[in-house]
Amino acid sequence: MTPILPQSAASHARDLSSVSRPRRFAAWQRQHLQWLAAALILPLGMTLTAYGVVEFGPQTQANVSVVSETLATPVLSTQAETISPRSHLEVIRSGDTIGRVLARMGVVDSQLQQFIKSDETARKLFELSPGRILHASSNAVGDVSQLSYVTNNGEEVQIVREGNYLSASSGPVSTQTQTVMKSGRINSSFFAATDAADIPDAITQQLIDLFASRVDFHHTLQKGDQFSVIYETEVHQGSMIKPGRIIAAQFINKGNVHEAMWFADGKGGGDYYALDGSSLKQGFISTPVKFSRISSGFAMRFHPVLFTWKQHRGVDYAAPTGTEVQATADGVITRLATDAGYGNFIEIKHDGKYSTLYAHLSAFAKGLKEGQTVSQGQVIGAVGQTGRVTGPHLHYEFKINGEQVDPLTVALPQGKKLSVPELQAFAPLARSMKRQLSLAGQVELAQLE
Template sequence: MFSRDKLIDLGARGKALFGVTRKSRVVSYSALFLALCAFGAAGVAPMAPDAADLPVKTVALELALPDLQSQIAAQAESTAYYVREEKVRPGDSLATLLKRLGVDDAAAAEFIKNDHAAYQVLQLKPGKQVQVQTDADGELQWLRTTLGNGRDAASNLLIERDGAHFKAKQTPAALEQRVEMRSGEIRSSLFAATDQALIPDNVALQIVEMFSTDIDFASDLRRGDRFNVVYETLWQNGEYVRAGRVLAAEFVNGGRSYQAVWFEDPASGQGGGYFGFDGKSLKKAFLKSPLEFSRISSGFSMRKHPISGKWKAHKGVDFAAVTGTPIRAAADGVVHFAGVQGGYGNVVEIKHWSNYSTAYAHMSRFASGLRKGMKVSQGQLIGYVGSTGWSTGPHLHYEFRVSNEARDPLKVDMPTAQPLAGGQLQRFRGVTSDMLHRFALLNPQDQNTRLASAK
């Protein structure tokens, strides 16, 4: 082993022998690097072999050529099918529709004309989509379309070739639900305004039903009245099938705003209904008018009788309407009388709860099956406008009675159902919040008024 002094001495000798210092090492390394760069620039050959000198292996694979003749023969033996789609046009007959679809099949046309289910193809409205599959000769393999008139449940119709014959099958349609928002302004009538706003008729009828306890759509409408409506639409494969339920509506009549929203609470187990944005039910005890569309020809007052010529109290309201206009029960109740009664002609009397009753006179005929003792619900059909008894023209004489004493139905304050409360009210407010947002998108300037009415 070397001592410490010996080691120091050897180190000193090494430095003297080689003259190595840290500075000299750095200089030496730098010189070496510059020398290598110089050699590379002078064209010194790399250490790796040239790729051009490496041996090349060639692999040969034998690929079988396709048998084109057999493919052509198989294609000739197979049957080609074609799928086409067309929309029904105004004035289309079965022949013109099938021709546009590329169907040249007399047997198929004959089947459609004579089969009960398949015949509905002839009743399709313009705009309905029809799909077919045919072979190269135009023979029908199948035909598909969606049925529905905008009110009934939609269904799919499928007509298929079964050997030399055809069969038709109708099944319920699986529909996609969308939400539409529309607004309009009254210029002449409600239906003219809804037509201009592209709102379906069954949605317009729902608006009438929703607000019929507050607005008489025959006499109360004013030019400039406005409305907003949010409603369901049902689609299948991108095709409009029909409109569904109105989800919310707002009607401004004579400067006064009426609002309604559909609310159905599964947690309570009760059916749905329409409520104001404050949670109060819109269903009142009595309808304002037993007719959907009419005009008041004689009010509750003293008048000169049109037949006797004598002045006497008119203890009801006369609604002028064409013969056959449907008459609805003003409220839930039981039929007390249905028959002929002197000057009233064909008349129906309905007893309601407590001491309320209503009478409907001069009917042309009664609703089918209506009889004494039968329970009726609000809005149910009970008969049709006529001119029987002491009458000079078709109209409905409507009486509202309390303890058998006639009252003016246009001035009586009608009670409503109990408002929502508790957990139901909280869930209801979630629904109304969404509908208020939608109304704001339709008419932003009215948002502050809506928020105030919802509180």
């Protein structure tokens, strides 16, 4: 049976439902603080009948200590003196239920189990994730005095027993930021290597986005490629709550060293830069064809070949066949192909967000192939009239997260340049990061050999 909570205990449970507790038994302290606060706002000289007779003297300080002593009967502290509480720590396994975990801890507490079923906050313990940890303290007879669990969302659910009463609370957990350094070497695949190095998926994704304009993670990785990454992570009681941001990273692809470092702008933001201070963010030049005019913009138009109204999802630049077409930003060629509509076309991925497409080409630049990196302004082909067209022009598409947008109206990302004073602050940091990254790589190599 679930005990019916007396008014005071029930209100504890409610009051505590949305607070965060920085320390394990902070719920106790908070309860007491609430009572202290309640005592402080009572008019002086009043008697607190609910807690025995406490006469308030003329001095507030004295009142506080009297009330505090009267109320300070937390079960845990008295237990600590009389019976030693036992502490349990259990890692959640796949398919675990709260009952099963408690059984593994050797806890037999039917009142607690009933409470978890009936209390709205405590019911969150029904969704346990493998790998997470359940902490519990129990007294000599096996009753749980305190239980806590941090969910995947970084919310801590805590159950506390006070006498015969159980109350549950939940709130954002307090975390510490830790800096982690990991390295790996590719044997089969990049993801296998990041898994082996125990790098969280979110960090792996950041790593890909960071170097996407310099390394083609789909086509050009090879066995022996190495990476090192320094990143921040939020930690609670030794377990990772959530991964944060990459501080610095190094990727060695086919012997080419790519490095990046986060540099805060001092205004709450920041950006990634190569260790020489150049920006990793893509800047775009506005036109892929020099000396041309726009013959059709990004709009609804009557298709001259298909004779239907269609959304024109790009911009057409009219120019004579053979006019040079240039990449509008650094990137990796993800597609170099021919199709019925586009004719000969090239698609370039610039980073995790931006890509561009160049269609109806009469020719591709010599030797160009998928997976190859190109730099801004590099000639990638020539204007033509291959595919579904009536005359020579370049059809240019600008995509954000795979969706075509109008490159003439969208705010094009600009590669940021560090100012001279910024560079002065950047340089020593970059030197230190370079040292740490190469150290991380050496440690990894030593472990492998």
